[in-house]
Amino acid sequence: MSYSIKEVANMMNVVPSTLRYYDSMGLLPNIKKVNGRRVFEDKDFKWLRVLNCMKNINMPISKIKEYVELAQEGDSTLKERYNMILEQKKIIEKELKALEDCYKEFEYKEWYYETAIKAGTEKVVENITSTLPTLEIDKIPKNERKDEK
Amino acid sequence: MSYSIKEVANMMNVVPSTLRYYDSMGLLPNIKKVNGRRVFEDKDFKWLRVLNCMKNINMPISKIKEYVELAQEGDSTLKERYNMILEQKKIIEKELKALEDCYKEFEYKEWYYETAIKAGTEKVVENITSTLPTLEIDKIPKNERKDEK
């Protein structure tokens, strides 16, 4: 099967011009062209899935491009790519942790507003909040902070 | 206890000018000023934690500002704020799901490169990948896709 740029854009939940932009940045190597038009084939989706994933974790285009270029060079770059994957995995782990902490904060806020709405005022709830556990902001270790010298 | 802008910036892992920018955008209401200088107090950290959290989930500044303005208006906006929280909770849930799927993809990639490096070539692994489960990109329901008409 083959797919037009519009079809693939729909699958990835972006507009066609975004895919053209990615292509112009070198993120879509080896895409077939027929009469000057991009034709996506089943084999391309293996990479599109990874690309979609890299975009989801806000990996910068420059970094994705770097990965693409290494992949183009073949087996000699296996270790480098492996290391990139390990590094990104760590970044995802951090992001997941941050998101989970935020989720907890929002779960608390949900309860906060439910309680406040029942009482008709948040004055009541505000006093309870003082017993909240400390959150991410308090847990950032000194040595990981910016602007320290 | 009171804290300078630099101290608070360190705690939030940003630079002072970022906090000044947030302030200029209305994200830091009711911050005390002494001799024209911002002085952060313990009571401010309740909001700073929430702000930190909202930034973590990439909530746009305009939306955060909206929330701040509602909070400034007092109890009459409790329901509106409650709904914003519920909406954001849903967004976090989606983001968490996407991140988890990406994590799986990267776990697979880790195995992929470990196998390829052992074999000295990725040719061997490429054949195995065909049996991989489909990922997020294939699961996006038609009606949630952009550019459809």
Added chain:
DNA sequence: TATTGACTTAAAGTTCACTTTAACTTGTAT
């Protein structure tokens, strides 16, 4: 044959979230 619709490129424009700069004020240390 003419029109329509989906594509193409190159280049300019937009948005967002900072970041930097320049000129200035204030409190503390020498």
Added chain:
DNA sequence: ATACAAGTTAAAGTGAACTTTAAGTCAATA
């Protein structure tokens, strides 16, 4: 007294990731 460090504002600058525009190509249909 003077210099320094750390803060201040307003305004201009930056970088990333698109998005739009303008002008054109091509294949299928009226």
